[in-house]
Every structure is written in structure tokens, then in C-alpha cells.
Amino acid sequence: QSALTQPRSMSGSPGQSVTISCTGTSNDVAGYDYVSWYQQHPGKVPKLIIYDVSQRPSGVPDRFSGAKSGFTASLTISGLQAEDEADYYCCSFAGSHTWVFGGGTKLTVL
Amino acid sequence: QVQLAQSGAEMKKPGASVTVSCRASGYTFNAYYLYWVRQAPGQGLEWLGWIDPNSGRTTYAQKFKGRLTLTRDTSVSSTYMALTSLKSDDTAIYYCARARLNYGSGYHTFVPWGQGTLVTVSS
Numbered sequence: 001q002s003a004l005t006q007p008r009s010m011s012g013s014p015g016q017s018v019t020i021s022c023t024g025t026s027n028d029v030a031g032y033d034y035v036s037w038y039q040q041h042p043g044k045v046p047k048l049i050i051y052d053v054s055q056r057p058s059g060v061p062d063r064f065s066g067a068k069s070g071f072t073a074s075l076t077i078s079g080l081q082a083e084d085e086a087d088y089y090c091c092s093f094a095g096s097h098t099w100v101f102g103g104g105t106k107l108t109v110l
Numbered sequence: 111q112v113q114l115a116q117s118g119a120e121m122k123k124p125g126a127s128v129t130v131s132c133r134a135s136g137y138t139f140n141a142y143y144l145y146w147v148r149q150a151p152g153q154g155l156e157w158l159g160w161i162d163p164n165s166g167r168t169t170y171a172q173k174f175k176g177r178l179t180l181t182r183d184t185s186v187s188s189t190y191m192a193l194t195s196l197k198s199d200d201t202a203i204y205y206c207a208r209a210r211l212n213y214g215s216g217y218h219t220f221v222p223w224g225q226g227t228l229v230t231v232s233s
Contacts, residue, residue, distance in 0.1 A: 001172050003154070034218035038155070045226060046155065051210065051219040089155050093218045097160050097169040099145070104154035 004029065004090055004102035011108040012080045020105045022073040022090030028100055034093035035073040037066060040104075041086045049088075050075060077107075085109040112136040114206050114224035121230045127194040130227045132206030139187035140164040143209040145220055146180060146191045148202040158204075161189055196231045203228050 005023040012018040022029065022037075029035060035053045038046035048057055050066035053073060063078045073092070077084055090102040117131040132144070146158040159170040161180040168180045179192045189206060204227045207220035 003156075032218075034215060036219045038220075040155075045205070045223045046220075048210070048219060048221040052215050057221070087154075091155075091157070091220070098171065099157045099160070099218070101147070101155040101157055 001094060001098060001100055004092060004100055006088075006090060006102040006105045008103070009106045009108065011110055012077075013110045014080050014082065016080050017076060017078045018080060018107065019074050019076045020088055020090075020107070022075070022092075022102045023071055024073075024092055024100070025071060028092040028094040029068065029073050030071045031095065032093045033068065035066070035068055036091045037064075037075045038089045038091065039086045040089065046089065080109055082109050112208065112222055114208060114222060116204075116206060116224040116227045119228040119230070121232065122196050123233055124197055124231055126196050126231075127192060128196060128229050129190055129192045130204050130206075130229065131188050131190050132224050133186065133188045134208070135187065137208075140184055141212045143212070143217055144180075144182075144189045145207045145209070147205045147207060147220070147223075149205070149226075150199065150202040153202075156202075158191070163189065193229075196229075198231050201229065201231045 033053050037050040039049045040046045049060050053068045054066040065076045088105045094100045113135045115133045159180050161168045163182045182189045206224040210216040210219035210221050
């Protein structure tokens with residue numbers, strides 16, 4: 001149950017797109033289409049922004065999109081806005097009623 | 111609406127145990143899986159364990175087996191996380207969260223979350 005691998009930090013200017021990767025193994029990311037993404041602002045509770053690899057909950061802007069290829073899932077944020085500056089975590093089912101998070105990515109909007 | 115209300119902050123000495131509660135409201139408690147996640151200061155999210163409130167069945171992250179126990183009391187719609195042999199690196203905010211749905215792929219997504227409970231371990 002090792003943590004999924006995410007870049008520690010990324011940055012982008014307003015209006016740009018950024019893609020955050022989340023790399024796992026055949027026991028988690030590659031083995032199941034159950035990857036979710038959470039956004040966390042400082043001092044706040046994590047918020048679900050993507051589930052089942054690419055599904056957006058109601059109320060989440062369509063600037064947020066998710067995908068997966070093999071061992072790597074990704075979160076793309078298009079048209080970056082100041083309020084997108086936050087920490088982002090991926091999470092994958094890992095079989096047998098266990099789940100694993102990524103280490104988190106700090107996104108800075110320049 | 112669906113809410114998870116957690117107990118208040120705790121301060122413990124190394125070697126002690128702590129129990130954090132999570133009371134659910136706004137839905138049928140037995141019908142949805144519950145999860146526990148923690149976040150050490152300045153660190154990422156770490157999945158701790160899962161409980162099926164209907165059966166009481168649990169699974170735990172490997173690193174916590176033997177120290178972590180999840181239980182539930184259906185009469186008060188609550189789940190409890192007990193962690194023993196506390197160390198300083200157990201200092202963290204502990205969250206409970208519910209499965210998005212009570213079927214299919216909904217088991218694999220955590221929403222909503224409780225407000226978090228800060229557990230501080232210090233001598």
C-alpha cells in the first residue's frame with residue numbers, strides 16, 4: 001500500500017491549463033477505474049472534484065477533467081483561475097476494501 | 111442534508127490511546143460505508159480504514175493493523191476510530207468520510223467528509 005506518486009508542486013498562469021499526474025501500480029490505478037481527485041484549500045476539508053476517473057460531481061466546473069492511461073491517472077484544469085490554487089490529491093481503490101491516496105500536489109496560480 | 115459531525119480535539123501523551131467519534135445524520139446510517147483518513151501537519155492525506163456500518167466489517171491500512179480499531183454504534187448513528195500506542199507522528203487531523211453511494215462505483219469515492227478532529231501527541 002505505497003502512496004500513489006504525484007508531483008509535489010506545479011504552477012500555471014491564469015487562463016493556462018495544467019495537468020497533474022498520479023502514478024500507481026497494477027494493484028491500484030491500473031487495476032481499477034476507481035480513481036478520484038480531491039481539492040483542498042488551506043485549513044479546509046477536502047472536496048471531491050472528480051470520481052470514477054473522469055466523472056464530475058454536480059457543481060464542479062467543467063474546467064476540471066480527469067483521465068487515465070495504464071498506470072497513470074491525470075487531472076487537467078483548463079482556464080486556470082486564482083481560486084484553483086490549492087492542494088490536489090488523487091485516490092485509488094486498491095482491492096480488498098482498501099484505498100490509497102497520492103502524496104498531493106500543491107498548485108500555485110502565478 | 112447529509113452531515114458527519116466529529117468529536118473535539120484531543121491531546122494525548124506518547125503511548126496513550128485516543129478515540130474519535132463521527133456521528134452521521136441526514137441519511138440511513140447502515141446503508142453507506144464509512145472511511146477514516148488522516149492528515150499530519152503540512153502533509154498529505156492518508157487512508158486509514160473502512161467500516162461497513164451494517165455488518166461492522168472492517169479493513170485497515172497495513173501500517174495500522176494492530177493499532178487501529180474501527181467500530182460503530184447503529185443506535186446513535188456513529189462510528190469510532192480508536193488508535194493505540196500513540197507516537198508523536200500520529201499527530202494529525204483525523205477525518206471520517208462517507209461513500210458517495212451505497213452501491214457500485216459509489217463505494218470508491220468519499221463524500222461528504224466530517225470537519226476533522228485534531229489529535230496532538232506530545233509529552
